[in-house]
Amino acid sequence: GTGSEIGAQTDYKIIGIEPGAGLMAQAKNAMKDYKLENWTLVEGSSAAMVAELKKAYAKKEPIIITGWSPHWMFASFDLKYLDDPNKVFGGAEGINTIVRKGLKDDAPGAYKILDQFSWDTSDMEKVMVDISGGTNPTEAAEKWIKANTDKIAKWTNGAQAGKGEEIKLVYVAWDTEIASTNVIAKVLEQNGYKVTLSQVEVGPMFAGVANGSVDAMVAAWLPSTHKDYYASYKKDLVDLGPNLEGTKNGIVVPKYVDIDSIEDLK
Ligand code: PBE
Structure with a gap:
């Protein structure tokens, strides 16, 4: 056959x-x-x-x-x-933002921005296409941010500015997550935070946010793709819901x- x-x-x-x-x-x-x-x-x-x-x-x-x-x-x-x-x-599947317990008290402005972070697949694709064409991820993120000030205004609305506190973001080197993590990192930086990015495998990504060694990830594919990781670490995570819907x-x-x-x- x-x-x-x-x-x-x-x-x-x-x-x-x-x-x-x-x-x-x-x-x-x-x-x-x-x-x-x-x-x-x-x-x-x-x-x-x-x-x-x-x-x-x-x-x-x-x-x-x-x-x-x-x-x-x-x-x-x-x-x-x-x-x-x-x-x-x-x-139906989407990508959730997940932060560590205690972030809301320690860095309320960053928490608010992460909570309000939400965009469409067409937004993410623009950043990904630039990166795959050779633009470095930081520059591709900056370019998208400059062209989308209306969206950035919504994400940062009502968020108090940081005073140089460090925010540690963790991600896996999937093209989707390279794009989203670099964009949200830039936005946090522009709002007064010192952001560090670390690239790991998916298990350590969930574990790191759960044990509080890092602050946040914008890379949890739910409800199906990462359901096992989510189930194991759920009680130690703060799930801020989808930042993007309509993945496949x-x-x-x-x-x-x-x-x-x-x-x-x-
Ligand atoms: N992916 C892209 C990931 C999530 C992001 C579909 C390759 C995964 O399978 O875990």
Whole structure:
């Protein structure tokens, strides 16, 4: 059938990302659910996955990847999500801002800005496209901020200015989170805080905010992608709700690959 054809062409490999990513757990569940016993989910990184995609795409070779939106790759390549009739990749999903307990008292202005931080996928995509085109993340963030003073005014509305207090943000090197974390870091800086960014894996990101060694993250994909991390650390976190809605995860292929559903991989 189609599954064995595409399997032979791709060596039965689905190109994954960082092993701790929620998307990887979902992909493993999908492989069980759709009975893809012959297939391997390749662990690596988001950057390595995109590199593989670029290589295959240039030669119009079939490739199967784990993908998510928003992501600039959908603007750079003609891609499609495979249908997921069993809804293994979840339904409506968004990205939440989560801070440590006590931040509200220690840095009320920063807390308020983080709480009011909210934007659209099209905003985030603008920053991501600039970064993928070679602009450094700080500059891409500054450029977006300058062009969106109305949104910044809403985020900072009523927030008292900082007096140089340090705010530690933590994030994972996903393109979405590089964009959002750099934007919110700049906004906090412009409001009187000294911001430090640290890049970690997803488990330590949740653990760090929960144990208070860092102040905040704007990178919790919920309710599905990070549900296990969220459940383990929930009682030690302050969840400020979504900063962005309408994300999506799944199995992605270039449009020239002639399958439409995860079921076609069987
Ligand atoms: N992602 C992008 C992450 C969240 C952000 C979908 C690759 C994950 O799977 O954990």
